[in-house]
Amino acid sequence: MHDLIQKLTALPWDQSPQWLFLIPAGLMLLAAAAAVALRNLIHSALCLTLSFIALGVLFIALGAEFVGFVQLLVYVGAVAMLIIFAILLTPASEVSASNNPFRSFKLSRAVNAVAGGAVVALVLAGLFTAIFFSPRVRAAVPSPNAAAPVALIGENLLTHTLLPLQGTAILLTAALIGAALLAKEEKES
Amino acid sequence: MSFPPHTSLFNEGNGAGAQTLDVSLGPQHPSTHGVFRMNVRMDGETIVKLQPVFGYLHRNHEKLAERNSWLGSMPYTDRLDYLCPITNNWAYAVAVEKLAGIEVPERAEYIRVIVGELTRLQNHTVFLGFILGDMGSWGSALMYAFREREKILDLFEELTGARMMVNYMRFGGVRCDFPVGWLEKARAYIETYPAFLDEMESLLVGNEILLARLQGVAPVTAERAINAGLSGPVLRASGVDYDIRKVDGYGIYPRLSFRVPRGEVGDCFDRFMIRLLEARESIKLLQQAFAQIPAGPIVNPVVKQRGFKPPVGEAYGRIESPKGELGFHLVSEGGEKPYRYHIRPPSLINLTLLEEMCLGSKLADVMVILGSIDIVLGEVDR
Amino acid sequence: MNLENLPLAILKAILDAFTWCGAKAGIVVPPWALTLVSILIVIVAILSVFLVMFALMSVLERKILGRMQNRYGPNRVGPWGLFQPVADGIKMLTKEDLVPRSADQIVHFLAPIAMVIPALMLPAILPYGRGMVPVELASGILYFFALGAGTEVAVFMAGWSSNNKYSILGAMRAIAQMISYELPLVMSAVIAALVAGTLSPNGIVMAQAGVSFGVVPNWFVFTPWGFAACILFYIGALAESNRSPFDLPEGESELVAGHLTEYSGFKYAIFFMAEYIGMFAINGLLVTLFLGGYQAPFPFLEWIPSWCWFFAKLAFVAFSMVWVRATMPRFRIDQMMQFAWKFMLPMSFVALIAAAAWHYAGRGLAAWGISFLIVAVPYLLLGRFCFTRRHTVDNRRYLFSE
């Protein structure tokens, strides 16, 4: 009987129709666009958080449970909060429009639009190149069993990718110490 | 900081750290012990400025007393420090007795000591509960304290007819004698009190969180405490050996043996502990008074309570109320009403150091510091 | 039919009834419909259990607190006051929903929703009994913490959008607290996961089956490292669910009600419910990770259904949280942070090392002793020299003058 129940209540991702993919994806894009467009910084940050969440859901929908949960844990739990904290801790006068550093670029709207468009085009081009020409992405197959990826990822992290892992760790520690030093110096002055 | 509509909550300023937050704590705030208000300026959660605002409970007590007869002010004194009405009565009676040179019968003095020390006991007990409430432990300590206070109030009700607004003291004595069986009941009750204090002690003293919250918070040096005019347990916590019961020796206190505890550091923990230790001394005093109380009149029969007219003159009478030095300064023109009636309330004077004690500590400490001073707004605002 | 499989039997019966009804109506029920119905049944069952537990808890907590404080607690509505939650619910629903004029209306509206969604999703991965895991996830523990991260955003939204000084202070405190305590919380969960060798809650429960030394159940809490990790997880759970002594975000003696100051009526009720369900969920995880989940302590007690054991343990942990609330004063904000970073985090690493030592020393009596030493010595040292060094009763003297 247990098997029956488990079969019945198993995650139905495999059988779900393809168009369900559009919900988190659309939400993610919309939230990202809103994050750029909204005037209120906190609203932008919250929209960014929403887009992180949608991205996490997308990963999970694709069968990458582990990556999806880590995405939620790290990006929603830590990065989004960090951004919000940074906004809250920055004095209002420094982010107000009056002393916007980009104001000194006295360029016409047209030039602005062209420059912005160029940047967007470049980013999109880079993304599409990565997607279409990267052999790994094309070769990605849904994992055969659910439990394996976690163990595999763990093993990989501590064997093949040990050096990058430790490098990242050192980088983060350095950033942490730097932040602490900065904060301390500010306090003394 | 970008805030939703209208204005920013923070004070704008130049440079880092200028972003402070002004918060008005009170007059309707859960832990300002009544209608006290503090305008607090905070940098993060650290207090950089604190301005106490009081007067929300002002009742024009001193001016009213100049309209009332001498006796008519007695019930009003109940409302000063409404946690310990009997000691307020006592202070007023002491001042009038000093003004008119009235002798108090021996039995009356013993009764005064008994009810006064019971008052001190319940005040200090309730203090232990309230300061725990200020620290966020709603309930247990406060409820235990109130349970015991309730029993003392029951004793007061049997004796005086009211639980809080007792109107008990009279010039030259007290209003009524103990009813039958009261003394035995009070004695039996006091026997159980040390056990209760032990329970409170094992609940509170030693609790690591409580220690961390109280120790090292807002220490006051002995010198500063004297200069600021502090009195009572707050002063003794700073290590000053000054208890009016010993210094003035009013009533029959010189006949009773008791010790005056004093601290060394003068922080919130010392203020907390002094109350606990004083409560234990009060029990000793009560036991002695129960054993020694003589028979006799309870009020000086010469004194006419109604239409009381003291001779021309002025007097300052004071006692050691549970909160500190409670004094009444009275000026008489020989009439039926005082010419001037002034109170020195310990709560108000002890509050003068509030800002100094709070600067640099955290928002949560403000409540604990306020609690450790042990104020009652009825007395602060009068 | 035995009690053990009662919940599953009920589920199967409902499914059978569904199929039977379909057959009667002449429709062949497609398998996806069955899946959908079974998922719905499980969701409804779990949510109703948790909501009933929330309702019961809201009255029992007050009654237990009352008893511990020499009071009766609520005893007016219904027998022993048990219908109090109904009265509370009616009150909450009929109260006016006030939104401050200067509040950020949209975020203020969305905050309770953002709070309640993760809270309602949390219980999905807990193993309630043998074979009773609503969603069997290989990385269930991760799922739990990933969703828990959503609560922080909701609390921030509530605090910021109210445009109230107490609210924003409460929100800042809440975020600082949740981020700080998530580290020891996750670390101590990781220890259990490491020893069990899996991130699946059910797998961790399975790893705690049986009895060692003949008397001691194999629950992780009965090993030194497991005990340490369990306590750390418990403290972290207190902090994550904003309960005393970590109720700083709501700190009513300072911040009135913190991020909930400007919430009333149904929105407040939603926050309240989300907090309690979150608390149950995290207690359930604690039971799963350290208290052996649905396992009976001894084989001769196995006649009691496994799901009963789970809920009994859950009730015990929830009771202990009320008990702590009845006793402890609140931390101060800086002490709370110090406690997290200077005590909890180092201790969780110590417990990790102790767990490793226990594993490699053969999981026997000697391993027990070694890991006990590894946990106890740093605990005493840390406790003595870092946290309570300045705060003891011993360093105070009181002089008496006669």
Next chain:
Amino acid sequence: MNFPGSGLIKGMWVTLVNGVGSFFDPQRSKRLITEQYPEERPKLAEASRSFPFLIFDNDPEAGIRCTSCKICEKECPPQCIFIEQDKDANGKLFRRPKVFNIDISVCMSCQICVEVCPFESIRMDNIYEMSSYDRFGSLVVTKAQLLKSNEYYHGIHPTEAATTDARIEAARIKKAAAAKVTAEKAAAAKAAAAAKAAEEKAVSEKAEPPQPEQTA
């Protein structure tokens, strides 16, 4: 045993003992002192006081003790008593109040009126359920509401009422004795001198109120 955290455990033990003990330990369960109010009434102490009332003997009109001397009105610290003396059609004043109002929203239950009353006519009640929806009207208690019998007084404050009655009785006996002495003297004087003057003297003696006594 003193290790980090032992204080917390000690505290937890106290609350647990109180909580569990309230169910099983009779010593602890006695500590649940909450009164279940509407069902369970507080047992008031005999001396317990709330607001003043007026005593009458036997008859609410004729037996009213108050002579409307207005001492209490004058002495009342918050001045919540209002008295108007009764008079007959010719405007002659009776020694009886026509209006006797107490504003119990102002009254502070200090019982100074009781102490100063020379006629033992005003005493403290111990009722406590006096809430009302009418802020202005019903909180001013009139004479009709204030008047209560001496038996009622005996019911709520037996000891105090007994001493009061004893005092009144003593005063009455004293007065009667004094009157008797005066009457005897008067008779003697009558025998000796003019009767008319003596009679006038007796009448004026009777009218004088008894001296107020200290309530001890």
